[in-house]
Amino acid sequence: MTTATDPLVSTEWLAAHINDSNVKVLDASFKLPGVLPLPKDDYLAAHLPGAVFFDVDAVSDHSNPLPHMYPSAEQFGRDAGQLGISNADTVVLYDSGGWVAAPRAWWMFLAFGHSNVRILNGGLKxxxxxxxxxxxxxxxxxxxxxxxxxxxxxxxxxxxxxxxxESRAEQVVDARAAERFEGRAPEPRAGIRSGHIPGARNVPYNQLFDAATGTMKPLDELRAAFVNAGVKLDAPIVTSCGSGVSAGVLTLALYRLGITDTALYDGSWSEWGQEKGPTIATGPA
Structure with missing residues (x-):
């Protein structure tokens, strides 16, 4: 991808532009429920200069019992404004370097009409x-x-x-670990069944970045991760995960491969996996 279209920016680029008046940096770090310290506490301890905390749980539909579902456009606009962001700004998102929530926040900004949004490759790490x-x-x-x-x-x-x-018009690609996808490990949220959406493919999101450096893997390795999982890159794709957050890592990787018209299943497994939810499948894809 060209620099103009690649959603990632380098630490060198951000260091050169972090003081630009129209560049707004957001820390979108996130952790699963019960994992301490809380992301906000990590942020308070250390964050990029001038960075504002983007709370994935706060910027969500509070009337929905499911975790951090998309808010209305009106609420997103209000929340983004409170974070100091205008439509004229370049938004740069980062997380701790574990690639969990910055891509989710990036996709939210795109979905709410703000195309001038980037992710810091490697994050805080x-x-x-x-x-x-x-x-x-x-x-x-x-x-x-x-x-x-x-x-x-x-x-x-x-x-x-x-x-x-029924239709299989779109491929569903699940970002969870193989043990959870196959139903061999319990879900981290209480009352949620184990398994996956029938017909889904599995590309664990942590296969797409280098754990040592926090940077996203090269394009050829990203492409291989999807192809090896049986994903057809020339057919429609929906990404999914545990609660609609780490699915964004798959969405980002696909976007970097030039596949920009994917969709994200917002409720993901925290919705589908409920006791009275739809049919589930177990075992390998």
């Missing part, structure tokens, strides 16, 4: 490894005005995926 400066404490941004418009094509509902089990 690479930034600190290079000896670059960090700050502690909370950053209180000056509120801005952000108008959001929702692009429903980028997101899928459970009803759409139930219909897809």
């Amino acid at each position: 690479k930034w600190r490894a290079e000896g670059r400066s960090v700050e502690s404490g909370d950053v209180k941004p000056k509120p801005a005005s952000f108008k959001a418009s929702y692009d429903a094509k980028r997101v899928r509902s459970m009803q759409q995926l139930i219909a897809n089990v």
Whole structure:
């Protein structure tokens, strides 16, 4: 991809532009429920200079009992404005370097009409490894005005995926670990069955980045991860995971391969896997 279209930016690029008035940096770190310290506490201890905390759970539909579901366009616009972001800004997202939530937040910005959004390749991990400066404490941004418009094509509902089990019009690619996908390991959320959506393929998201450096793998390795899992890169794709967060890593990797018209299943397994949910499958894909 060209620099103009690649959603990733380097630490060198961000270091050169971090003080630009129209560059807004957001820390979108996230952890599974019960994992301590909380992401916000990690942020308070150390974050990129001037970075504001993007809370995946806060920027969500609070009327929905499922975890961090997409909010309305009106709410997203309000929340983004409170984070100090205007429609004229370049948003740069990062997380701790474990690639969990920055891609989710990136896809949310795209889905709500803001195309000028990037992800820091390697996140905080690479930034600190290079000896670059960090700050502690909370950053209180000056509120801005952000108008959001929702692009429903980028997101899928459970009803759409139930219909897809019959039609197989779209490939479902699940980002969870193989043990969870195959139903051999319990889910981290209580009351959720083990297994996967019938017909889904499995590309564990941690296969797509280098754990040592936190950077995303080269394009040929990304392509091989999907092809080896039986994914047809020239056919429609929906990404899924445990709760619609790490699926964004697959979405990002596909986007970098030039496949920009995928969709993300927002409810993911925390919705599908409920006790009275739809039919599930177990075992390898």
